[in-house]
Amino acid sequence: MRTIICLMAAIILGLCACNKDDYYQDSGRHDPSFKGSTLEYLDAVPLFFDTVAAIVRIAGMEDVFKEDTLTFFAPTDRAVLSTLKRLNFTLYLLNEDTVKTLEDVPAEIWRKYLQMYMFHGANQLKDYPQIDYNLLNIYPGQGFLSWNQTPMNIGVIYNDDNGVKYVGYRQLSISFIPDPARPMNNWTTYKVASSNITTYNGVVHALSDIYFGFDINYFLQDAVTTMQNGE
Numbered sequence: 001m002r003t004i005i006c007l008m009a010a011i012i013l014g015l016c017a018c019n020k021d022d023y024y025q026d027s028g029r030h031d032p033s034f035k036g037s038t039l040e041y042l043d044a045v046p047l048f049f050d051t052v053a054a055i056v057r058i059a060g061m062e063d064v065f066k067e068d069t070l071t072f073f074a075p076t077d078r079a080v081l082s083t084l085k086r087l088n089f090t091l092y093l094l095n096e097d098t099v100k101t102l103e104d105v106p107a108e109i110w111r112k113y114l115q116m117y118m119f120h121g122a123n124q125l126k127d128y129p130q131i132d133y134n135l136l137n138i139y140p141g142q143g144f145l146s147w148n149q150t151p152m153n154i155g156v157i158y159n160d161d162n163g164v165k166y167v168g169y170r171q172l173s174i175s176f177i178p179d180p181a182r183p184m185n186n187w188t189t190y191k192v193a194s195s196n197i198t199t200y201n202g203v204v205h206a207l208s209d210i211y212f213g214f215d216i217n218y219f220l221q222d223a224v225t226t227m228q229n230g231e
Contacts, residue, residue, distance in 0.1 A: 038072055038199045039065035048206065051077040054102055059111035064118075070202035071119040073174050073192065075212050083212040083219060090220050096228065106226045113213040113222075116176065118147035122202045125172050125195045131155025136184065141173075143183065151177040153187065171195075172205055176214035188214045 034041045039062060042053040052075060056065050064070065087105070088098040099105055131141030131153070141155020153175040159168035172192035177183050190207045197204040213219030 032196050032198055034197060034199045034204075036200060037066045038070055038202050038204060041197065041199050041204055042074070048076050049074060051080045051102070055080065055110045055114055058102055058107050059114050060107060061111065061114060061118075065201075067201060069120065069122050071121060071123045072202065072204050073117045073119075073190075074204050074206045075117060076207065076209050078209040079207070080212045082209070083216060086211070086216055087220055087223055090224060091227075094224065096224070104227075105223055109219075109223050109226055112148060113219055115148035116146050116150045116152070116214060117207075119144060120147070122198070124198075124203055125156060125170060125205075128154050128156050128172065130158055130166075131173060132157070133189070141175075143177070151180045151183065153177060157191070174205075174207070178215065178218070190214065 034044070036044065039053060039056060042049040042056065042065070056062060065072075084099055084105075091098045097104075102110075129142050130139045132139035139155070141153045144152050144154055146152050155173055157171045157173055158166035159171065160166065161168035172195050173189055174192070175187040175189040178186050178188070190210055192205045193208045194206040197206070211219070
């Protein structure tokens with residue numbers, strides 16, 4: 001257990017030391033057009049997405065990422081590693097076997113939470129409405145259903161500039177809505193670090209590094225229960 005956690009920590013620290021400034025700049029400094037499928041794009045940026053690409057394959061979603069028209073709010077490898085670290089700590093406390101490879105997490109768990117980041121169609125930043133998290137009654141963004149019908153909210157933050165509201169840079173954000181009966185409550189919100197990367201079959205918006213699965217507690221509960229049941 002200690003070996004796994006130390007290894008993950010070393011990987012995370014190593015990634016943090018890498019210079020990503022040219023890639024992660026608000027709405028992004030990047031070539032917005034990639035000549036390949038969405039899966040090929042993930043494979044082509046291994047520093048950020050090789051683990052995510054592996055999850056796509058474990059989840060059985062490879063053909064979708066190659067062929068279907070898809071908007072993907074891409075979590076990063078660091079988000080996955082942070083989640084696995086929390087999962088291993090939880091399993092350790094429960095005296096359960098810890099995760100040593102991605103395949104140790106059931107494919108259905110990877111598939112369920114991966115699909116929360118996936119949406120039908122090819123939507124760029126310009127296709128989403130404004131959101132102001134302090135004035136949701138005026139600028140509420142828009143509700144969407146992800147690939148597996150999870151309620152989400154997506155909107156564009158219009159940042160301020162020199163004290164003038166809404167004239168600064170625009171930044172996509174996406175929020176998980178845990179209770180459809182209370183659609184304005186308890187969101188888990190992630191901001192997009194780099195947007196509008198177009199591929200042959202869709203658009204990729206790269207998220208900031210937090211956790212994989214939006215709400216870490218939901219992911220841990222599902223993963224632990226499924227692993228304990230041997231599913």
